[in-house]
Amino acid sequence: MPQLVTVRVKRPTGRLIRIWVPLLPVAPVLLPVLVLAALVAAVAGAVYRVRVLTALGTGWRVFSALRGTQIDVEQGRTAVLVSIR
């Protein structure tokens, strides 16, 4: 399961912004949103005849597999890095 999301943005002015988001402490804050998303997924699953539990399980598997993902884009003097650990 991912523990930490790091976002690093380098502006053309040379200013560097670094954001670290520890997912575990943030999880309780996001819990209401997640519950709402699960409800929406349940309704959508019922409408499109998709097994809701399987869909949620697979969604969780995708989330868990995000660990190790890294996206690094650099154009001229601008750079963005997103890293999930």
Add this chain to the structure above:
Amino acid sequence: MNEQRKDILDMLAEGKLTAVEAEQLIAALERGQPPAASVETRPKAKAKYLRVQVDAVENGEPGRVNVRVPLQLLRAGVKLAALIPPQALGKATIELNKSGVPFDLTQLKPEQLEALIEHLDEVTVEVDQADAKVRVFCE
């Protein structure tokens, strides 16, 4: 695995040798071999990530994209794709055909995608152009 080692393991499986005897024989066999040979027989580490690297020059400015995706995420994605209703796949296939991509998504089975991911670590794609370089590989 070389022939002698296989013979020892076969004899162990048949009960002609004890585990200790087999271990001693294999150790003796390894002592008799040059170290380079044992390194060659070591299996290659399994790839964990898919890497996409793009180096390009756009409007005179150098650009670089470096993406690392865990292969586990691709496998999970295949499972997610298997949940897409057939009607949606049919519509997507029609749109693909309209766009000039004659590809039938309904014929694509999750097992085929899984097999593709399993063998992805053997694939390396390199595209070299004057102003851009793309490299896709597993590590």
